[in-house]
Amino acid sequence: MTFQYHNPIQFHFGPDTLEKTPELCKGQKVLLVYGGDSLKKNGVYDRVTGLLRQHDISYVDYGGQTAATWQQILDGIDLAHREQVTAVIEMGGASAMDTGKAIAFGAVHDHLEDYIEGKAQSDGRHLLNIIIPTYPSTGSEADSVCDIIEYKGYGVELFGAWPDYCLMDPGTTLSLDRKSTAYSVWVCFIQASAWFVGNHENDIARGFAKVVLQTLLGSYEKLMDDPNDERARANVMWASCVNTMGVFRSGVDQFYPWTLYSVGYIPRVAHHVSYREALTIAYPHWLRGIAKYHAEDIHALFTEVFGIDDKLNTGDVIEAGCAKLNALLEKSGIPMSLAAHGACPDRKYILGALTKEDFGEFSVEEMYQMVSACYQQK
CATH class of the missing domain: 1.20.1090.10 (Dehydroquinate synthase-like - alpha domain)
Structure with a gap:
């Protein structure tokens, strides 16, 4: 049996973990990546944005990420560059998490397709990246993989896009039907x-x-x-x-x-x-x-x-x-x-x-x- 194990993510679990968001991204400008309306209905969006405003942390919304498509990732990277964001917080389920991780990685790497196609290897660089899962299932919050669809007509994976922190509050899932x-x-x-x-x-x-x-x-x-x-x-x-x-x-x-x-x-x-x-x-x-x-x-x-x-x-x-x-x-x-x-x-x-x-x-x-x-x- 031979294997290597490495996971650089810092995990926080419990009912008050979201309160740690401001200290983790202090002094940053944040891109908020999330999916549909459920994040606003369950109160997580208001909790997080309220904490950011309370600590004078500016943010830019990038909502509607219900599928991690190649084009939406490219659009998110363009938005991150235009707004000069220095951190990404993705909130929600797998699509939002994969999109956010890919944006945080792609914002500091030219020719992102080279990393997808295996022509270049990850060097570990990315924007500060915080994940707040509210729909746990695929485990995207705990690895470096981004599942991307509609890339030249295919589904592909990007490896090496590690988040820095994962903030897990089980109470955020109580609104799931x-x-x-x-x-x-x-x-x-x-x-x-x-x-x-x-x-x-x-x-x-x-x-x-x-x-x-x-x-x-x-x-x-x-x-x-x-x-x-x-x-x-x-x-x-x-x-x-x-x-x-x-x-x-x-x-x-x-x-x-x-x-x-x-x-x-x-x-x-x-x-x-x-x-x-x-x-x-x-x-x-x-x-x-x-x-x-x-x-x-x-x-x-x-x-x-x-x-x-x-x-x-x-x-x-x-x-x-x-x-x-x-x-x-x-x-x-x-x-x-x-x-x-x-x-x-x-x-x-x-x-x-x-x-x-x-x-x-x-x-x-x-x-x-x-x-x-x-x-x-x-």
Whole structure:
């Protein structure tokens, strides 16, 4: 087992963490990056801007960042240059966080596309960057990765865009409705499951992942019954963070779990389905598909995390596990089919949208069958 671990972010967790914002960006001019109206409805925008005004810290708004598109990132960098901002604070969910991190990085690097395409390596420079997550799920608050869409027609990643601080107040998630809460849990769960099924060398990292997965399932059940359960909210927020801060990745020896994102990518580009909806609908179908190649790993996920009887044969374990997973997903009322978005893209479209590496062990036909299952009416 060989790995390196590094995470330079300073994390602050608790009900009063937002109060630290002014001291962390004292003397700076701030670009505020956020998504839709929810940030103003839940009071976070007013809290943060009130603190900035109270301490005579000037700021410029860059709202409406509901998708981390290449053009919006470029526009944000231009705005940062025009306004001569020296710090970026991103507030909200994954899209706002990825956009803000990319702007903070791109504002001090010419030719940002060179870093995306691997022609240049990150040197660690960026504008002062503070993240305030209010919709924990993808864990963008805890890593250096920015998922960017509509870059020359593709989805790409920028690496090395570390934030400096992450301020987490679980109370900011209390305004999330039932559907959003469910997505928050399940996106985190699905991503974290890769560290469990794909790690056969680091017992500590795999054990951490197992505990997080079990805690997420328990917290999900509690939040479906009582959305104001603050401990469950705190569990989800911290799980989202530790999921991507790098500890779980240490010792991972199998990378086939990333083919799940290939299944989810097709509806995202074909019908502009949100990441969270595409991922949660794709997950059960991918589990059935990947079990053909990694039955032992999926068997372990369902028996050790979901509590399926391990005395059953592997085929029955997988069917029982998928049935339990579907029942849990349906409990929240989130969609279980993409039928409302249109017809499933054909095989030719899928072949053109994915690279050879994106298929992993799957054939084109197997990939098509998984994507097609996502579009079947329930």
